[in-house]
Amino acid sequence: MTRDELFPPRGSSLAQFTRAAEAVSQDVIGAYSTSFGMATRLLGRRHRRHVRNIYALVRVADEIVDGVADQAGLSLEEQRDALDRYAAETRHALRTGYSTDLVVHAFALTARECGIDEALIEPFFDSMRSDLVDGDRRIAFDEAAHAAYVYGSAEVVGLMCLRVFLRDRGAADAVRLRAEHGARQLGAAFQNVNFLRDLGDDTARLGRSYLGEGSALTQRELESWVTEIRSQLADAEEAIPLLPLDARAAVRSAHALFANLTDRIARTPATELTARRIRVPNPVKLILVASAILATIRDRRR
Incomplete structure (x- = not known):
């Protein structure tokens, strides 16, 4: 990929969208972890946004299986479907460099720039799926x-x-x-x-x-x-x-x-x-x- 593909001109619509996506990822880590939020602030600027983007993606997936979807009224099958759709959107964004989901979009740009591929992403979603079993089991x-x-x-x-x-x-x-x-x-x-x-x-x-x-x-x-x-x-x-x-x-x-x-x-x-x-x-x-x-x-x- 060219640098312009990874970092569109600042005035472009895609650049604005990407900045919004990365701001959302920063909000996610701020809302869920004071400790990791503090640690990421110690990173050099060239690393900071990437680690926040990784954290936000895995946090959202973790919340799907840890009760948020259930508390929203989703059945077990609907929770599995939500996780599968999230995983599929992540794979799609990894290939294209774009997602309508802001967290996924930010993660995909990090993954494409840093060489994070499906060999690392798929085991993560496999572990998340193993948390979704019948409630009486x-x-x-x-x-x-x-x-x-x-x-x-x-x-x-x-x-x-x-x-x-x-x-x-x-x-x-x-x-x-x-x-x-x-x-x-x-x-x-x-x-x-x-x-x-x-x-x-x-x-x-x-x-x-x-x-x-x-x-x-x-x-x-x-x-x-x-x-x-x-x-x-x-x-x-x-x-x-x-x-x-x-x-x-x-x-x-x-x-x-x-x-x-x-x-x-x-x-x-x-x-x-x-x-x-x-x-x-x-x-x-x-x-x-x-x-x-x-x-x-x-x-x-x-």
Whole structure:
């Protein structure tokens, strides 16, 4: 594609439409996640809008399966149809570079510029589809199903962001593979932490057991998941120096936030996780962000 196709002249109707689409994506991340919204502000300007566009697309799909469509009165079949239409529109926009859906339009432009293809998009929608089952049926994941779900729902999102960060950089295959492993591990850690944070809502309202086939999480299982998450975070941290400098502060701050959440979850009895959602206080978030910024400043001086 030519640069004019990716970035139409500012005065054109398409350019105006694209600016509106990207503003909507920014609104989505602002409405749904203060933590990730804060992290994206630490990205270099050349990355910021792309990551917001990715977040907005996956957030809308996630909301379809997590109750918004149901609360709007859609039947299970209608919810499946809504998700399938959203996936089809995403594929179409990826081919054409245009969608009447503002969020999809913004994502498609990011995907086309950064090399995000259907090999990453389809596993994501596959994981979303697995959440839509008959209301009287519980979703319980064994080890293999958990791994497949986490890959599609979270690891591919990490890989999408990595393609944004590395789009202008050539990298040796060995370096790229290490960076991809780190991106997948960070996505998996984020998802597993969220499974633990949302344990009460997932089991009571949505009827889902993402962390095993048992009816309740035991203390031993909790300790095992915390160990797994810490290993994933350690792998992800090793890959941060492989990222461009203008992406590191944001990734470090998100990593630090989830490491802190993991520590807080580890100190919480398993029986309490279903009763309350663990959070990081805002003053602590600010300290974590400041530390991430300082670490990246030190990288620049080396």
